Amino acid sequence: MRFNDKELAHLSLGEAKLEGRLNYKKSSSGNITQTSGGIKERWFKLISNLLFYFRINEVGQIDLKQPAGVFVLENSSIQAELSTGVPFAFSMTFSDDPDKKHYFIARTEDVVHNWVSTIKHATYEYLRSQMIILQKKINNITGIDPLLMYPHNRGTIRHFEDGKEDKEASFQSHISLLTKTTVASKSSVIEGNLIEL
Known part of the structure; x- marks a missing residue:
């Protein structure tokens, strides 16, 4: 996907639906414990259907000037991970690359539930389905x-x-x-x- 870095960085400064500190790791094997590489702590910020993440330095300060990356939440599947052996984890996969999983680890089960439900409700597919339901209700009434x-x-x-x-x-x-x-x-x-x- 092509995008303009400056516009994306400017967009990341906007007001977020949800933001917070999560641990993050991507895995191509589908299992968080069997992959090499470490789990990195990042600051995540959900704006519309874009999930930005920012680096956190050794002191714990967040670099909000430039996002380290962004997920476009379309054609994605998100779910809580109960069988990974890692508590308070959830994952996201994309339909164009179903073997690659992105794991997120929170601090509590409530935070996991909040992130999973908010990300699911931020996608275009969800908003379109809600619009169709409301359209049918208005049509039935009027x-x-x-x-x-x-x-x-x-x-x-x-x-x-x-x-x-x-x-x-x-x-x-x-x-x-x-x-x-x-x-x-x-x-x-x-x-x-x-x-x-």
Whole structure:
């Protein structure tokens, strides 16, 4: 995936849905205890559907100027890891590389649950499914699909029950009110509208 480093760094400075200190390790074998390399402590920051992580130095200070990396949370699967032998762990895999797991270790079970549920709710797939559910509920109550209303269809409102379409716009403009007066010539209509303003 291509992205602009400066824009991504600027985006990482925004307000986070959730942020905190987690231990992190990626594994290609699928088991956190069988992989080489150490577990690194990082500061994670969830902004929209982007999970940024930042380095923490030996003193414990967080370098928030430049993120060390970012996960785009689309086509991902996240779950609590109960059988890893490591307490308070959860993992994330991506559909394009299911053999590689990213492990995260928190300090308590509540923190794990909070991260897992917040990350699941931050994905585009989840937000789209919620939109479809709300769209169906509104359609069942009103008989009108809210996504087919103005401005997408230029004022045409579709009623699903009777198959009728209303051609009037669902809003009024000051221009439409002024042009309803009938005058003989176009020039007098324009002058009449200017005078009324």
